[in-house]
Amino acid sequence: MEFTDNELAFLRYARFGELPKPVRPEDRVELEETDAPRTWLDVGPSREEMQATRPMYG
Numbered sequence: 001m002e003f004t005d006n007e008l009a010f011l012r013y014a015r016f017g018e019l020p021k022p023v024r025p026e027d028r029v030e031l032e033e034t035d036a037p038r039t040w041l042d043v044g045p046s047r048e049e050m051q052a053t054r055p056m057y058g
Contacts, residue, residue, distance in 0.1 A: 003011070045053075
């Protein structure tokens with residue numbers, strides 16, 4: 001079964017509702033990151049935390 005463009009547009013509207021208006025270029029702002037970039041070392045528990053919980057979980 002193939003839908004026409006109008007039928008697909010209606011189905012999108014029925015599923016998601018009306019989309020918000022796009023942001024005008026003059027209303028956009030450029031972001032400036034203030035935090036230091038994260039590395040994979042920053043994510044997750046430390047080696048000491050992992051070893052401390054190992055006996056609890058096998």
